Amino acid sequence: MDLEKNKIFAAVLVAGIAGYFFGFMSDVVFHETHAENAYHIEVAENLSSGAVVANQGPEPIAAYLAVADASKGESLARACAACHTFEKGGADGIGPHLWGVLNRDVASVGGFAYSDAMAAHEGSWTYDELNNFLYKPKAYIEGTKMNYIGLKDPEKRANVIAYLRSLSDNPAALPDVPPPAEEAVEGADEQLPVNEETPAPETVE
Numbered sequence: 001m002d003l004e005k006n007k008i009f010a011a012v013l014v015a016g017i018a019g020y021f022f023g024f025m026s027d028v029v030f031h032e033t034h035a036e037n038a039y040h041i042e043v044a045e046n047l048s049s050g051a052v053v054a055n056q057g058p059e060p061i062a063a064y065l066a067v068a069d070a071s072k073g074e075s076l077a078r079a080c081a082a083c084h085t086f087e088k089g090g091a092d093g094i095g096p097h098l099w100g101v102l103n104r105d106v107a108s109v110g111g112f113a114y115s116d117a118m119a120a121h122e123g124s125w126t127y128d129e130l131n132n133f134l135y136k137p138k139a140y141i142e143g144t145k146m147n148y149i150g151l152k153d154p155e156k157r158a159n160v161i162a163y164l165r166s167l168s169d170n171p172a173a174l175p176d177v178p179p180p181a182e183e184a185v186e187g188a189d190e191q192l193p194v195n196e197e198t199p200a201p202e203t204v205e
């Protein structure tokens with residue numbers, strides 16, 4: 001008899017918790033518009049729908065760069081200054097000088113002894129390449145001798161990249177910000193009815 005009551009009580013409790021949790025989750029999904037969280041939700045949706053696991057790399061940087069603050073980046077870049085100089089004509093240290101590094105060919109500072117891994121990396125330091133590398137240097141260029149853990153926070157990474165961009169007589173244009181995901185991603189209509197639940201102020205009595 002008591003056991004039966006306990007079971008019913010437990011069932012009600014579980015239902016209550018589940019209901020609370022769903023309410024909470026829909027709040028998160030519908031009201032959380034911060035870019036980083038939107039990214040994580042997208043990943044979670046891809047996982048739960050059994051689609052190919054989303055790229056675990058960094059968030060695209062263009063939108064963050066559009067609002068980045070190079071002077072904050074300069075402060076953050078003190079962490080780089082143990083190994084790099086930033087001024088024009090600056091010397092190489094443990095790492096190569098970084099004046100003009102944006103769009104500079106990878107591993108192209110004459111006289112600097114790059115690792116084989118870095119020397120073998122093709123291309124130039126575009127915004128995307130810097131974004132990938134600074135997110136997790138040793139994961140992106142396996143075997144690099146740059147002993148730096150990386151910058152996980154996309155805002156901080158964008159600030160540093162904006163600072164690197166400024167290290168030039170003629171800073172390059174910022175990258176174009178791609179259109180919002182709703183237009184770019186197929187089936188995105190399931191994703192983001194942002195604020196649909198919130199009535200417009202004038203309809204509230």
Ligand code: HEC
Binds near residue numbers: 095101115116118148
């Ligand atoms: C502990 C020393 C150290 C720190 C800290 C460090 N780096 Fe480096 N960095 C290096 C070394 C060494 C290399 C050359 C890597 C290689 O050859 O594999 C390098 C290479 C680079 C390159 C490639 C340059 C080229 O000429 O191809 C970039 C870009 C770079 N670092 C940016 C940064 C930024 C930005 C920071 C701070 C957020 C930073 N590094 C922090 C040591 C460091």
